[in-house]
Amino acid sequence: MSTAETHVLAYPFPSSGHVIPLLDLTKALLSRGVQVTLLITPNNQPLLPTNFPPNLHTLILPEPLFPNPNQNRLVAIVTFMRQHHYPIILDWAQAQAQATPPSAILSDFFLGWTHLLARDLHVPRLVFSPSGAFALSVVYSLWRDLPRNDTPQGPNAVVSFPNLPNSPVFHWHQLTLQFTKPERGGPEWEFHRENILLNIDSHGVVFNSFNDLERVYLDHMKKELRHERVWAVGPVLPLSPLPEERGGSSTVSRHDIMGFLDSREDGSVVYVCFGSRTFLTSHQMEVLTRALELSGASFVLSVGVAKAKEHGKVPCGFVDRVGVRGRGFLIEGWAPQLEILGHRSVGAFLTHCGWNSVLEGLVSGVVMLTWPMGADQYTNAKLLVEELGVAVGAAEGEEKVPEAEELAKRIERALGRSTKERVRAEELRNAALRAVGEGGSSQKELDAMVKVLGEVKHEGDAT
Known part of the structure; x- marks a missing residue:
């Protein structure tokens, strides 16, 4: 079936470091004829391309507010989005029912609650990870296994991950503060844990990475999630030509x-x-x-x-x-x-x-x-x-x-x-360019993802 019948809601976390890579991925989807509606807040509208292709649409959502200065910024923003964006998106999607209804949600890792939104819309939700497969493997393992540390300031306070490839070990201070800082079992800690568990339950995950960079961790992710819907489609970067502005303006020319x-x-x-x-x-x-x-x-x-x-x-x-x-x-x-x-x-x-x-x-x-x-x-x-x-x-x-x-x-x-690091830098640069080049692994993975989304929509139409 035509990719024009596939309609993806692309929903970034409203921070430039999250919006920009999802925008870059959106451009790749648009080039394949997929319809995309970008869910974006006013402050990030300047990041949008100036010349919209006809298959790109936008839904402008309220800018997150967090009037309580004592609340964690991430928690406040995501809570606002869940409370205020959720009903707007539902109403908007119902209005699209006679046109081209959404066939999938592609949303940021921080927006785990969109798994519930996707369920209400009867479409799959794909996680877009702003981190690599290694980092996400560590985070998923962390929140599943819930290691404890009674002496977090101790020099030997380490956490091992024996179930991950290469069995990495980290000092307690090297772990995400979302896990180590809030009181275990408290509201903020449970907020982050729910987000991770909803991500794990989602239909699939898309990485801004490539096979030659993180193959062992991509394979591990498929094993842990017990399905093959893990796609490495990166680097999703505008290699040429470069845009005039990419995220902001500088004080120098x-x-x-x-x-x-x-x-x-x-x-x-x-x-x-x-x-x-x-x-x-x-x-x-x-x-x-x-x-x-x-x-x-x-x-x-x-x-x-x-x-x-x-x-x-x-x-x-x-x-x-x-x-x-x-x-x-x-x-x-x-x-x-x-x-x-x-x-x-x-x-x-x-x-x-x-x-x-x-x-x-x-x-x-x-x-x-x-x-x-x-x-x-x-x-x-x-x-x-x-x-x-x-x-x-x-x-x-x-x-x-x-x-x-x-x-x-x-x-x-x-x-x-002529250091060993420089030799490896050149090797990985070439591998990255091969991945995003014609017939490269990332191009094939992106095509496979689009194919799966088309099949999911087709199955939904048949029921």
Whole structure:
């Protein structure tokens, strides 16, 4: 049957790091003739493409409000969406019954409650994971097995995952705060647990990953979920041409950034960025900037605009000493990351290891320096350093911050021309490009997913 009869509701969590990859996946579905209705909030409308294809529709939903400052931000946003978006989507779907009714919901990992919405709409719900298969395997195991730790601050407080491939071990502080911070059994903890269990019960899961990157964990996920509806369709990135704006505007022009990079030698620049939601402490910032100074390397340093007193600022005098637009370039605010990483002069990427940044680093073929801060980042760092061999460990949160001299040495190592990490970086870059190329594994997986959705709709029509 025609893919035009398949109508997917794409529902991201309303944060740019979640909206952007789901938008990229949406574009791939649209290119296959699938109808997509994007459920989006007003603040994220600027992320939408300017020229809508005819098979893309939007349903604008109320912006989440969380008036209680003491409530966890994630819990507040998701609770608002469940309470206020749910009835709007139901009413909208009923109005579509005579046109092209929804045939599936593709929703973010944080929106586990949409499994219940899909049940009310009599359609399957697919989980879109903003994390990789390794990270999600750890999270699913964590909430299923519910390990305890009576001494979370102890140096030997570790959690092992013997049922996962390679039996990974993590320190307690490396696990997601959603599991370790709330009181076990309390309302917030149970909220997160329900979200995970609803994700596990959903019809399938879609990863922004690819087989050659995480095959063993993708296979593990199929085994754990007891079905084959696990698709690795990534990296879902706009490799060419790059969009003018991808998530925000910068305080500096692309022309100036590219001019600086054009003046550098091939592979000589380290790009430093911790994502749009991570802010360094004063100590972390002092160590980082001192290390950049000591390393002698050229660099692009992207930092968020400090919004609270605990956020570290670039130390006074640093810019003057390294000579911005001389040896270093400072960006405050959004950075055109894909374009920077893809420049010939960038050889290393110091990153917090958010999954979007990991994938952008991989397709650019740069060596990564890992400095995870929370969420899935410790898991991603372990994958990059210990299993894939494509990265150098730089630091960990506030717990393991090396001396500036040591961090400088790690930066120098990451910029080395013939290291084992650089060889692996090139291998994985090629593997990523093969996966998304014509006939590649990710293209085949996406076709298989679309086929399953068409069959599900066909079965529903026949009943």
